[in-house]
Amino acid sequence: MSLKNIYLLVTIILLIFKGYSCERLHELIYSSIEGSAACFRRLNGTHQTGCSTSDKGAVGVVHFVQDHDDVLWLATNASAGPYMAVVSTSKFGLVEFLIDHPTNIAGVLTYENASDIPSFFTHDTRCPNEFSSADGNQCSSSKEGGVVWNEKGTGLLKREIPFPIFFIPESRYEEIEKISHCFGRFNYDKNNQRGRSLCSIQLNSFMFAAINTEVCMRRSATSTIVTTTKVCDPLGDQNVYYSLFPRTKESKKQSITLVTARIDSASLFDGVSPGAASSVVGLVTLISAAAALAQLIPVSKSNLYDTNILWTLFNGEAFDYIGSQRVAYDIKRGVWPPNAPLAPTDVKLHVEIGQIGGSLSDYVNENIWPLNAFVPTLAPSTINDGENDIQIFLKQLSNAYNMTIPGIFNGSLPPSSIHSFRRILSNVTETGEMLEMLLVDHKETFTNVFYNSALDNSDKIAYAYKNISMINNVTFISTAELIADGLMKETDTQVKISRLATALAHALYQRVVGEAYTGNITVSAHLVDEMLYCFLKNETCKLLSAAEFGGNEGPREGAGPAPLYVGVTSWNTVAPVFAGHLLALLTGTQLSLNKSQCETKPESGYTRLWLKGWNHSGVCIETTMNFSQALSPAFIISDYDFKSGTYSTWTESVWQTMWARVFVSASGGSACVAAATGAVSTLIAALLTFWLRRHSSLIFVDPPSATIVVDDAASGILRSVNC
Amino acid sequence: MTLAEFFSCSLLAFGAPIVMFAMTVATDPVRIIIMIAAAFGWLLSFLLSSLVWYAVVPLRSYLIFGMIFAIIFQELFRYGMYLLLRKTEAGLKEISENHEIGSNKLEMAYVSGLGFGTMSGAFALVNVLADSIGPGTLGLSGGTEYFFVTSSAMTLCMILLNTFWSIIFFSGFDEKNYLKILWVIISHFFVSFLSLLNSRELYAASILPSYIVLMITSYIAFRCAGGSSKTFIQSFSARS
Numbered sequence: 001m002s003l004k005n006i007y008l009l010v011t012i013i014l015l016i017f018k019g020y021s022c023e024r025l026h027e028l029i030y031s032s033i034e035g036s037a038a039c040f041r042r043l044n045g046t047h048q049t050g051c052s053t054s055d056k057g058a059v060g061v062v063h064f065v066q067d068h069d070d071v072l073w074l075a076t077n078a079s080a081g082p083y084m085a086v087v088s089t090s091k092f093g094l095v096e097f098l099i100d101h102p103t104n105i106a107g108v109l110t111y112e113n114a115s116d117i118p119s120f121f122t123h124d125t126r127c128p129n130e131f132s133s134a135d136g137n138q139c140s141s142s143k144e145g146g147v148v149w150n151e152k153g154t155g156l157l158k159r160e161i162p163f164p165i166f167f168i169p170e171s172r173y174e175e176i177e178k179i180s181h182c183f184g185r186f187n188y189d190k191n192n193q194r195g196r197s198l199c200s201i202q203l204n205s206f207m208f209a210a211i212n213t214e215v216c217m218r219r220s221a222t223s224t225i226v227t228t229t230k231v232c233d234p235l236g237d238q239n240v241y242y243s244l245f246p247r248t249k250e251s252k253k254q255s256i257t258l259v260t261a262r263i264d265s266a267s268l269f270d271g272v273s274p275g276a277a278s279s280v281v282g283l284v285t286l287i288s289a290a291a292a293l294a295q296l297i298p299v300s301k302s303n304l305y306d307t308n309i310l311w312t313l314f315n316g317e318a319f320d321y322i323g324s325q326r327v328a329y330d331i332k333r334g335v336w337p338p339n340a341p342l343a344p345t346d347v348k349l350h351v352e353i354g355q356i357g358g359s360l361s362d363y364v365n366e367n368i369w370p371l372n373a374f375v376p377t378l379a380p381s382t383i384n385d386g387e388n389d390i391q392i393f394l395k396q397l398s399n400a401y402n403m404t405i406p407g408i409f410n411g412s413l414p415p416s417s418i419h420s421f422r423r424i425l426s427n428v429t430e431t432g433e434m435l436e437m438l439l440v441d442h443k444e445t446f447t448n449v450f451y452n453s454a455l456d457n458s459d460k461i462a463y464a465y466k467n468i469s470m471i472n473n474v475t476f477i478s479t480a481e482l483i484a485d486g487l488m489k490e491t492d493t494q495v496k497i498s499r500l501a502t503a504l505a506h507a508l509y510q511r512v513v514g515e516a517y518t519g520n521i522t523v524s525a526h527l528v529d530e531m532l533y534c535f536l537k538n539e540t541c542k543l544l545s546a547a548e549f550g551g552n553e554g555p556r557e558g559a560g561p562a563p564l565y566v567g568v569t570s571w572n573t574v575a576p577v578f579a580g581h582l583l584a585l586l587t588g589t590q591l592s593l594n595k596s597q598c599e600t601k602p603e604s605g606y607t608r609l610w611l612k613g614w615n616h617s618g619v620c621i622e623t624t625m626n627f628s629q630a631l632s633p634a635f636i637i638s639d640y641d642f643k644s645g646t647y648s649t650w651t652e653s654v655w656q657t658m659w660a661r662v663f664v665s666a667s668g669g670s671a672c673v674a675a676a677t678g679a680v681s682t683l684i685a686a687l688l689t690f691w692l693r694r695h696s697s698l699i700f701v702d703p704p705s706a707t708i709v710v711d712d713a714a715s716g717i718l719r720s721v722n723c
Numbered sequence: 724m725t726l727a728e729f730f731s732c733s734l735l736a737f738g739a740p741i742v743m744f745a746m747t748v749a750t751d752p753v754r755i756i757i758m759i760a761a762a763f764g765w766l767l768s769f770l771l772s773s774l775v776w777y778a779v780v781p782l783r784s785y786l787i788f789g790m791i792f793a794i795i796f797q798e799l800f801r802y803g804m805y806l807l808l809r810k811t812e813a814g815l816k817e818i819s820e821n822h823e824i825g826s827n828k829l830e831m832a833y834v835s836g837l838g839f840g841t842m843s844g845a846f847a848l849v850n851v852l853a854d855s856i857g858p859g860t861l862g863l864s865g866g867t868e869y870f871f872v873t874s875s876a877m878t879l880c881m882i883l884l885n886t887f888w889s890i891i892f893f894s895g896f897d898e899k900n901y902l903k904i905l906w907v908i909i910s911h912f913f914v915s916f917l918s919l920l921n922s923r924e925l926y927a928a929s930i931l932p933s934y935i936v937l938m939i940t941s942y943i944a945f946r947c948a949g950g951s952s953k954t955f956i957q958s959f960s961a962r963s
Contacts, residue, residue, distance in 0.1 A: 025854045028864045059858045182863060197862050663859025666725050670860070670868040674731035674875055681879065682738030689746045695958040700827060700949040 033179075033201075033660040035172035036109075037269035037454070039165040040658070041207040043216055043232060044158075044320075045634075045642035045649035048209070050268075051161045052653070053107070057204030058164055060084030060106030061193070061665065062183045065094055073190070075101040080193035082106035084201040086179060089455060090118040095165070096154065102162040107203045109660070111168040111176045112455065120152040120449035123268050124318070128153070128415040128451070131645055132320040134422035136376070138412035147412050151445045157268055157452065164203045166660050167269040167454055179662055186664060200665040208232070209653035214642040216651060232651040236569035236631035237264070237315040239323045240580040242587065243624045244293060244309040244512070245302035246605030247340040254308040256346050257511060259504070260417055261286040261353040263576060265564040266318035267454040270658070273565040274457040276536055277357030277448040280564070281461060284531045285353055285501045286311060287583055288523045292505035294587035295521050297512060307348075307512045310337075313579055314417050315630040316566040318452055320648030323630035324417035328424035329647070330628075338628060340605065344428045349393065349511075350436045354416045356500070357461050358448025359441040360493050364462040367490035369500065371405050373397075374438040376413045376422065390435045396510050400517075401503035405439070414440055458536040463493045465533045468526055470542070474614045476524040488525055494532065498525040527586075534578065536561050547581040550595065550610040550618040568652050569631050580625050584609050588623030595620075728871055729856045736848050736875040740841050740882050747833075753819040754834045761804055761838030761889075768800035769793065769846065787919065794911050797843075798892075801907075804835050805893050828897065829890050829948045836889025840882035848878045866924065873926045877918060880933045884914065887937075887944035894947040906943065910936050 041050040061080050065071055065087040071094045074083050086109045087094055098105050126148050127139035138146040141155070168175055182199040189196075209216040209232035216232040240263070245254070261282040265275020274280075290311045297305075316322025330336030331344055356371060363369055373394055391407065398405045413419065418436045421429055428434040441447055450456040458464075468487055470476060479498050482488040488495055501523040509517045534541040539562045562574045588609075591598070595610050598620035602608040606622050613619030632648040634640045642649050692699060748754045772793040782788040808831045815831075851874050860868040888907045895903030914936055917929045945951075 025851060025861075028866060029854060029857070029859045029861055031863055186862070197860070197868060199863075200858065202858055661859075662863065663857075664862030664868075665858060666728060666860040666868045668727070670872050671725075671728040671731045673869070674728065674735045674872045677872070677876065678731055678733075678735030678738050681735065682742055685739035686742045686746070689743050691958070693746065695961075696827075698958045698961060699954045701951070701954050 030661045030663045031178065033166075033168070033175045033662060035169065035175065036658075036660050037167045037169070037272045038203070038205040038658040038660075039161065039167075039268045040205060040270050040655060041209060041653040042235070042319075043209055043211070043213045043651050043653065045213050045645065047160065047212055049158050049160055050207075050653075051164045051205060052207035052210075053164045053203060053205050055206050057202045057206070058082075058084075058106040059200055059202045059665070062086060062179060062187055062199045062201055062662070064180070064183060066091065068094065068097070070094075071097045074098070074104055078104055078190075078193075080196075080198060084109060084203070086111070086176070086183075086201075088113050088116055089121055090116045092118065092121060093154075095156075098163075099161060105163050107164040107166070107201070109166050109168065109179075109201060109203070111173065112170040113173065113176075114170050117459075118455070121455045122150060122153050122449060122451040122453045123156040124150055124153050124266070124452040125155040125158050126150050126153045128318075129320050129419070132325070132419060132423070132648060133415070134376075134413065134419045134426075136412065137419075147444055149414055149446055150451050152449050153451070157266065164205045165268065166203055166205070167272060169272065169454075182662060182664070195667055195669070197664050197667045199662065201660060201662050203660045205655065205658040207653040207655050209651070212642070213649045213651045216653070217642075230654055232653050233568035233570055234631060234635045235316055235319055235566050235648075235650045235652055236322060236629065236635075237566045237573055238576045238580075238627040239315055239327060239630045240313040240576050240583065240625065240627055241337055242290060242311045242580075242583045242626075243337075244290075244297065244311075245299060245305070246603075246624050247308065247337070248605040249340050250604075253346070254306055255348045256342060257307060257309050257508065258312060258347050258350045259286065259289075259309060259353070259508070260312045260314060260324070260350065262315075262317040262323075262417060263313040263564065263579060264315045264318055264323075264566045265456065266452045267456075267565070269454050271563055271565075272454040273452075273563045274454070274536060274561060275452070275564040276456050276458050276461045276463070277360070278355070278451050278456050279357075280532065280535045281357030281360070281497060282353040282355075283313065283535065283579060284528055285356070285497055285504065286313065287531065287579060287586070288498065288528055289501040289504040289508070290583060291527070291586035292502060292521060292523045293508055296505060296509045296517060296519070299589065305512050309508055309512065310342075310347075311583075313576065315576055316632075316648070316650075317417055319566065319650040320632075321417055321420045322566065322632050322648045322650070324420035325424065325647050326630055326633055327628070328420045329633040332424055336628060337626065339626070344425045345433055347428070347434050349390065350418065350421060350434055351393075351504075352416050352418050352436070352438045353504075354414060354438045354440040355446055355448055355451070356439060356441045358446055358451075360461040360463075360496065361459075362447060363491075363496075364493075365491055367496070368403060369441070369496045370403065371401075371439055371441050371500070372443055373405050373407045374411060374413055374440065375407050375409050376418065376436055376438075388435075390437055393507060393511060394437070396516075397503055397507040400506040400510075401500065407437075408443070411443075414438065414442070414446075416440075458532070461493055463532055463536065465537060466492075466494070466526075466529050467533075468529065470526070470614075476526040476530075479522055479525040482525055488529075492525070494525040494529040497532075498523040498528045501528070531582070534561075534582075535564075535575070539574065539578070543582060543585075544578050545616065546612050546614050547578065547585045548612055549581075550612050552612070566630070569629075569635075576627065580627055581609065581611060584621050584623040584625045585611055585613075588621040588625070591620045591622050593620040594618075725856060725858060725860060728860070728868075729852055732848075732855055732871050732875040733852060735872070736844060736878040736882070737841075739879060740837065740844065743837060743886075744841075748837065751819070753815050754830075757808070757815075757831060757834045758838035758841075760807075761835035762842035764800045764804050764835075765797065765839045765842040768796040769843075772796045787916075790915055790919075791912075794908075794915055797839075798908055798911065801839065801889060801892055802896070804839070804889075805832075805896055808832075808835060808893075827948065829894055832890045832893035833886060833948075835893075836886035837882075839889060840885030843885060844878045844882040847881065848874060869926065870921075873921065873930060876930055877921075877933065880930070880937050881914070884910075884933075884937055884940055887940045890944040891940065891947055903943070903947070906940075910940060 039051040060082045063083045065085045186199040220230045265273045265279045267273040314323030334341045506517045567573045598610045609621045634647040634649045775792045776789040855871045891903045892907045920929045
C-alpha cells in the first residue's frame with residue numbers, strides 16, 4: 001500500500017469514528033459541590049460543640065425535606081440506608097427533629113434561596129453567653145420564666161450535633177439545582193428505593209479535636225521529638241482601641257469615658273459570618289462617631305480638658321466575651337492599654353453600643369429609630385433625683401438625637417461586654433464608681449432575629465449601596481446636602497446611623513468640654529454608606545484601599561466582605577485591622593514625612609502608620625490608635641482550671657479539608673452479575689485447564705514437533721558454570 | 724457496596740488468568756521467566772505507542788489514532804517475542820529442570836501470550852478498578868453501573884485472546900502460514916474497534932461479537948497446538 005493510500009484510509013477511519021474523547025472516569029462519577037461552608041467543631045472548658053464526620057466522610061442518599069412528613073418518613077420508614085437531608089434555610093426548624101432522631105441521617109445540606117427567606121434564623125442560645133453574665137441576670141436556659149433575649153435561638157452554635165451540616169449560599173444555588181436534577185432522576189420513587197441506584201452525597205469535615213478544651217490543649221502541648229501536632233487552637237484575635245487625646249505614663253490623670261462596641265460575629269458555618277445587624281451597625285456607628293469627635297475637638301486642645309474618651313472595639317464577644325474579659329482582666333492587673341495603663345478607678349463612665357441593628361428593617365419606611373438605654377448600676381434610691389451623672393449624659397444624648405432615649409434602670413442586663421466589667425471589676429462597678437450604660441434598640445427580647453447567624457446580611461438592615469463619588473476623592477458629602485440633593489432619604493439606614501453617630505459625638509463633646517455643641521459638623525451619611533459597603537459587601541472598596549498599609553500591592557480581587565468571625569489566635573483576621581486603620585485614617589494627623597522617616601519612633605502616646613492615603617500614593621499618619629491582644633485570660637494564666645467557668649475557654653478544632661460531592665451510588669446489581677460470571681468463568685477455566693493438562697498426551701496428539709537442536713557448545717558452557 | 728464491586732470485577736477479569744497461571748505456569752521457573760519477559764515486552768510496546776500518541780499533539784483527542792498505533796506496536800513486539808524465544812530455546816532447555824519443556828513447540832507461545840495478556844489486562848482495568856472502590860458509581864453524567872462489569876468482561880476477553888493469538892502467531896511463523904498471522908492481526912483490530920462502541924453504551928454490541936471471536940480464536944489455537952475435537956471427546960472415555 002502506498003503512503004498516499006494509507007493516509008486516505010486513516011482519514012476515512014478518523015471521519016467515521018471522530019471525537020471519542022478520553023475523559024477521566026473519576027470526573028464522570030463524582031461532581032464536586034463548590035462554595036459550601038461547613039459546620040465545624042469548637043470546644044469549651046466542659047463540652048465539645050458543633051459537627052464532625054469520620055475520617056472518610058459521611059455518605060447518604062439525597063432526600064429533599066420540605067415539611068414534617070418528610071422528616072417523619074426519614075426517621076421511621078426510609079429503608080435505603082443513611083440519608084442526607086437537603087433542606088432550605090426557611091425550613092431549618094425541621095433539623096431539630098433530625099437531631100433528636102439521628103440514626104438514619106448521615107448529614108444535612110442546607111441552602112439559601114432568595115425567593116424563600118426565613119422569617120428568623122439564629123442559632124445562638126436563647127440566653128447568649130449565659131454563663132459569663134454578671135449576677136442579676138434573669139435569662140436562664142434551664143429555668144422557666146424570666147426574660148429571654150434571643151427568643152428564636154436554637155442553641156445549635158453551642159451544642160453538639162451528631163452529623164455534619166453544610167451550607168450552600170445563594171451565590172451557589174446552581175449546586176442545589178444540580179442535586180435536584182439528580183434527585184429527580186434517581187430517587188423519585190420513595191417506596192422502592194432499596195436495590196436501585198440512588199443519588200447520594202458525601203460530606204467530609206473531619207475534626208481533630210474532641211472532648212473539651214482541657215483535653216485538646218493537653219494533647220496539643222504534648223510534643224513529639226520533631227514536631228508538635230496541634231489539634232485545637234484557642235479563639236482570639238485583636239481588640240482595637242483609640243483615644244481622643246494621647247495618653248502617656250507621665251500625662252496628668254484624666255477621667256476616662258470608655259465607649260465600646262463589638263466587632264465580631266459568629267455563625268454555625270465556616271467563613272460565613274456577615275454580622276450586619278449583630279455587629280456592623282454598632283461598629284460603623286462607633287467609628288463614625290469617633291471620626292466626628294476628632295473633628296469637633298482637635299488633638300491640639302488636649303491639655304485644656306480633664307476628660308478623655310477611649311473608644312474600643314472588642315473582638316470575640318460572641319464566645320463568652322473574649323475581648324472584653326481580657327481587657328477587664330488587664331485593667332485589673334494594670335497593664336491595659338499597654339503603653340499607658342489605666343487603673344479601674346480612672347474609668348468614670350462606660351457606654352456600650354449593643355444590639356441596635358435589628359429594628360432597622362422594621363422602621364424601613366419611617367425616619368425614626370427608637371433606642372433604649374439599660375443602666376445596671378444605679379441603686380433605686382438614686383434614680384429619681386435626675387442629678388446622677390449617667391442620667392445627665394442620657395439627657396444630653398437624647399437632646400442631640402432629637403428623640404428621647406428612655407433609661408431602663410431595673411431590668412436584667414442584655415448580653416453585652418458590660419457583663420465582663422461587672423464580673424471582673426466588681427469593685428468599681430458595683431459601688432457605682434464606674435457607671436455603665438448599654439445602648440440597644442429592644443426592650444425585652446432582641447429585635448434582631450438573625451442574631452449571630454449566616455443570614456445576617458445587608459438585606460436585614462435595609463441597606464443598599466448608594467455609590468456616591470467623593471468630592472476630589474477626599475471629602476465626604478454632608479448628610480444635609482445628600483438629602484437636599486435627593487441622593488438619600490431620611491428613612492435610609494445610612495442616614496439613621498449617621499444621626500445616631502452625630503448624637504453620640506455631640507453628647508461626648510458636651511461631656512468633655514462642658515458646653516453643648518453649637519456648630520454644624522455632623523457625621524456624613526456618605527461616609528456611613530461607604531463603611532457599610534466595605535464591611536458588608538466587598539472588602540475591595542474606596543475606604544479600605546485608602547486605609548491599608550502603604551506597602552501593599554494593588555487592590556485585592558474582591559471576593560465579598562471580610563468575615564467577622566473571631567477566628568483563632570494564631571491567625572489575625574482582617575476586620576480589626578481594617579477598622580483600626582480606618583480609625584487612624586479618619587482621626588489621625590497627617591504628617592509630611594516620607595516612608596522611611598515615618599518608621600522612626602514617634603512621640604510618646606502615638607503610633608505612626610504608613611498608609612496608602614486617598615490618592616494611593618502613601619501618607620504618614622500619626623494616631624493614638626493601637627491594637628491589643630484579645631485572648632481569653634484562661635490561656636495566659638498558668639494552671640488555670642478550665643472547668644471553673646471564670647473566663648472564656650473557647651477553642652476551635654484543627655481540620656485539614658472540608659468538601660462535599662454528589663454522585664450516584666450503586667444498586668449492587670452490577671456487583672452481583674460480576675461475581676456470578678467471575679465465579680463461573682474461573683471455574684470453567686480451572687476445569688478446562690486441569691483436564692487439558694491431565695490428558696495432554698491424549699488430546700494434543702499431533703503437536704508441532706520440537707525442532708530444538710541441542711547445541712553442544714552451548715550446553716558445554718552452561719555445564720561448566722556454577723549457578 | 725462498591726467494595727463488593729471491586730472484588731467481583733477483579734474476580735471476573737483476572738480469575739481465569741490467575742487460575743491458568745497457577746496451574747500451568749507457576750510450577751515451572753522457566754515458564755515464569757518467559758511470562759514476565761512477555762509482560763515486559765507488552766509494556767515496552769505500550770510505552771512506544773504512548774510516546775507516539777504524546778508526540779502527535781493535534782490527534783490526541785482521537786482515541787482511534789492511538790489505538791491503531793498501539794495494535795501495530797503490540798503485534799510487532801509479539802513478533803519480537805517470537806524471535807527471542809526461538810533464539811533462546813536451546814539455552815532455556817538447558818537450564819530447565821523440566822525435561823519436557825519444548826516438547827510442544829507452542830508451549831512457549833502459550834506462556835508468552837498469557838504474560839502479554841495479563842499485562843494488557845492490568846493496564847486496561849486497574850484505573851477502572853480503583854474508581855470502582857469509591858462510594859459512587861457511574862450515572863450522574865451518563866452511563867450506568869454496569870460499565871464496570873462490561874469493562875471486566877472485555878478485559879477477560881482480551882487476556883484470553885492475547886494468549887490464543889500468541890499461539891496462532893508463533894505457529895503461523897513456524898509454518899510460514901501467513902493466513903494465521905493475518906487472522907491474528909485482523910481479529911485484533913476488529914475487537915479493538917468494537918470496544919469503541921462502549922462509549923455509546925452499546926455494551927451488547929461490543930461484548931458478544933468479541934466473545935464469538937474469542938471462541939473462534941480459541942478453536943484455531945487448539946488446532947494449532949495439535950488438538951482436535953475428536954481427541955478431546957475421546958479423552959473423556961479413555962481410561963489411562
